[in-house]
Amino acid sequence: MLSALKGSKEEIPDELVSQVLGEVRARGDEEAQNANAAEIRQALETMKIMDVVRGKAGLGGHNLKDMGEHKFWSTQPVPQLGEGPPIDDGYIEPPVPRDQVQQEGYTLPKDFEWSTIDINDPNQLKEVYDLLSLHYVEDHDASFRFQYTADFLRWALAPPGYFKEWHVGVRVKSNKKLVGFIAGVPLTIRVRKNVFVSCEINYLCVHKKLRSKRLAPMLIKEVTRRVHLEGIFQAIYTAGTVVPTPVSVCRYNHRPLNTSKLVSIRFSFVPRTTTLARMIRTNKLPDALTLPIREMEERDVEGVANLFAQYMTRFDMIPHFNLDEVKHQFLSGRGTGDVVHGRREGQVTWTYVAEDPETHKITDFFSFYSLPSTVIGNTEYPVLEAAYLYYYASSASWEKSKEEYKQHLKVLMGDALIVADKARFDVFNALTLMDNVEFLSDLKFGKGDGYLNFYLYNWRTAALAGMEAIGDREAGRGVGVVML
Numbered sequence: 001m002l003s004a005l006k007g008s009k010e011e012i013p014d015e016l017v018s019q020v021l022g023e024v025r026a027r028g029d030e031e032a033q034n035a036n037a038a039e040i041r042q043a044l045e046t047m048k049i050m051d052v053v054r055g056k057a058g059l060g061g062h063n064l065k066d067m068g069e070h071k072f073w074s075t076q077p078v079p080q081l082g083e084g085p086p087i088d089d090g091y092i093e094p095p096v097p098r099d100q101v102q103q104e105g106y107t108l109p110k111d112f113e114w115s116t117i118d119i120n121d122p123n124q125l126k127e128v129y130d131l132l133s134l135h136y137v138e139d140h141d142a143s144f145r146f147q148y149t150a151d152f153l154r155w156a157l158a159p160p161g162y163f164k165e166w167h168v169g170v171r172v173k174s175n176k177k178l179v180g181f182i183a184g185v186p187l188t189i190r191v192r193k194n195v196f197v198s199c200e201i202n203y204l205c206v207h208k209k210l211r212s213k214r215l216a217p218m219l220i221k222e223v224t225r226r227v228h229l230e231g232i233f234q235a236i237y238t239a240g241t242v243v244p245t246p247v248s249v250c251r252y253n254h255r256p257l258n259t260s261k262l263v264s265i266r267f268s269f270v271p272r273t274t275t276l277a278r279m280i281r282t283n284k285l286p287d288a289l290t291l292p293i294r295e296m297e298e299r300d301v302e303g304v305a306n307l308f309a310q311y312m313t314r315f316d317m318i319p320h321f322n323l324d325e326v327k328h329q330f331l332s333g334r335g336t337g338d339v340v341h342g343r344r345e346g347q348v349t350w351t352y353v354a355e356d357p358e359t360h361k362i363t364d365f366f367s368f369y370s371l372p373s374t375v376i377g378n379t380e381y382p383v384l385e386a387a388y389l390y391y392y393a394s395s396a397s398w399e400k401s402k403e404e405y406k407q408h409l410k411v412l413m414g415d416a417l418i419v420a421d422k423a424r425f426d427v428f429n430a431l432t433l434m435d436n437v438e439f440l441s442d443l444k445f446g447k448g449d450g451y452l453n454f455y456l457y458n459w460r461t462a463a464l465a466g467m468e469a470i471g472d473r474e475a476g477r478g479v480g481v482v483m484l
């Protein structure tokens with residue numbers, strides 16, 4: 001039944017879901033007992049997506065119809081659904097000289113106007129924050145909504161060499177209210193053997209009252225035009241939704257830190273086979289760090305940059321960060337003032353390093369960032385404090401055996417959990433990218449119901465290993481770009 005569905009857009013029939021659920025439960029272990037129909041449906045959906053990613057979804061019937069249904073994406077230089085892997089990597093449309101790029105902004109519906117947002121102006125930054133905190137990404141049943149802070153947005157949108165013009169807003173002409181936003185920042189990436197400057201797109205958002213009016217394609221086209229004006233013709237972006245055509249799919253995993261709060265806000269559930277008290281005990285982390293790590297400082301920038309560059313050669317799609325970028329990504333978000341309960345005022349990133357006591361070389365580092373979510377309609381706990389694993393690196397990956405490296409990574413990431421716990425985060429999230437699959441289950445991360453699709457604009461390459469291995473490429477090893 002499942003193979004008949006592969007690549008199709010049809011709803012997965014209830015009988016199939018309950019049949020699979022029955023078989024999973026029959027397996028009998030704790031995780032299996034807690035499986036429910038919604039999870040099974042999600043997993044089956046993902047199997048369908050994976051086929052699209054691998055280019056296996058045939059061109060027949062349903063998929064032809066699917067592409068026709070993508071009125072916008074079928075006109076864009078992206079791999080189309082069911083196209084199959086390319087023979088060679090490369091662009092889909094050639095670059096064009098600046099004077100051949102459309103010079104005027106696209107025409108918006110008559111009540112709206114374009115507005116370039118100056119994120120260094122606190123009022124405009126607040127407008128973006130207000131739009132996103134009420135209208136940005138929610139989970140599938142509208143329980144949680146991302147609440148990027150103004151400090152976070154100022155940090156994320158202004159890396160070295162950023163273009164002000166790439167922070168694109170849409171306002172209502174009459175009252176100037178900000179109702180739409182999309183942002184791009186420059187990012188040099190390597191995809192397999194090719195290195196190029198791309199635009200990293202994020203924070204696409206349209207006010208809830210203005211949905212389904214095709215404003216999203218206008219925002220995408222306008223930011224694309226502005227990116228072209230800078231002589232850049234590729235982009236990288238992620239989305240929870242599937243559009244033509246993901247280059248990889250990763251799954252969210254969650255490590256509970258404040259178990260009782262997570263249960264209270266229904267982020268986590270107490271399975272029938274255990275009790276809340278037992279869950280709290282299992283998830284409890286030690287107080288003391290295992291490794292001699294310390295917070296990254298200015299003097300570590302070069303060491304971290306070198307370690308990072310060498311380590312990242314393990315993965316197929318990665319960012320290239322110069323010294324200024326390393327400083328920005330890992331140091332500039334540390335906030336100001338004294339550390340109180342593990343954090344400073346306005347802190348958005350945490351970065352720790354380990355150094356060799358003799359050579360003083362940086363041997364390891366990890367970083368994570370703070371991205372709270374609004375707990376919709378909860379007055380007791382209005383905010384879920386979530387830490388997200390960002391970049392990390394370890395020289396153990398080339399100095400030690402595979403097994404020793406894996407053990408070391410587990411200890412390093414265990415320390416990341418302890419640091420996040422001390423900073424009073426409720427949960428620590430990580431995707432199935434980089435080498436994360438090596439430690440997720442051992443460190444008691446649970447599989448989430450969210451997936452993140454990775455996309456490249458105007459670049460063809462075969463699917464990259466994310467939540468599943470592809471050929472002999474292990475799961476995660478395809479994706480070394482962590483998007484905020």
Ligand SMILES: CC(C)(COP(=O)(O)OP(=O)(O)OC[C@H]1O[C@@H](n2cnc3c(N)ncnc32)[C@H](O)[C@@H]1OP(=O)(O)O)[C@@H](O)C(=O)NCCC(=O)NCCS
Pocket residue numbers: 069070071072073074135136137138203204205206207210211212213214215216217238239240241243
């Ligand atoms: C995402 C969002 C801006 C889309 O706006 P919308 O009003 O629902 O959709 P529109 O009618 O304007 O446009 C629909 C087109 O945009 C595409 N689209 C919608 N969301 C998209 C996304 N996240 N990435 C890329 N394309 C997207 C659709 O596929 C469709 O194109 P198609 O016909 O070729 O398939 C809006 O739903 C929103 O703000 N959602 C909450 C925030 C969010 O999810 N942001 C995206 C984070 S990745």
